Amino acid sequence: MSDGTVAEGLARVQDRILRAASAASRDPASVRLVAVSKTKPASAVREAYDAGQRDFGENYAQELVQKAEELADLVDLRWHFIGHLQTNKARFVARVAHMVHTIDGPALVRELGKRAAKDGRGDVLERLPVLVEVNVGGEPQKHGATAAALGSVLAAVEAEPALVLRGLMTMPPNDLEAARRAFEALSSLRTLHGGPARLPELSMGMSDDLEIAVAAGATLVRVGTAIFGSR
DSSP states (O other): OOOSOHHHHHHHHHHHHHHHHHHTTOOGGGOEEEEEOTTSOHHHHHHHHHTTOOEEEESOHHHHHHHHHHTTTOTTOEEEEOSOOOGGGHHHHHHHOSEEEEEOSHHHHHHHHHHHHHTTOOSTTTOEEEEEEBOTTOOTTSOSBOTTTHHHHHHHHHTOTTEEEEEEEOOOOSSHHHHHHHHHHHHHHHHHTTHHHHOOEEEOOOTTTHHHHHHTTOSEEEEOHHHHOOO
């Protein structure tokens, strides 16, 4: 659990990212922090924003839309949708998300692409960036494309004019060693499917395992508890 203010929690996480990147001989600027604000009030998001944070992650479509409306005055705030996305909620997410991390199948790709196009995101500069979620551990309780199906999902994204493929995402097991294997597997899948040129982003790593994720090549880490406290 985070101790102290949101700003203090944010500073501690930023320091962890800096140290992890340095240990991995990486530029700290190559790792972007997504502050996971799900179930937290808009005031907590505003506090993190005032401390310099700009990327925020939400898991639920309705909560995302509500907070986006409450915080519409923060014009350079970037919303990341990081929860499981059902096709019937795609229209909400397409309207406000800066990036969607959890694309897991062709049906969702088509629906999100259709909704993004209706919201005027067909122009090359306005396309909605998406990541394909991969269930690298094959855990039955988790969402995500299988490694075998990944190629077809990537191709489906690239076929949608209003979407732009940006990379891969995974939810790791709780065990740190298993998480390390999952992160390394995701990095290997990126190499297999075109490398950073095609898939520049790897979204992986949370409060307990961000150092492992950074060592494995994460470019986006999703941290909530260590910034905002436990839910």
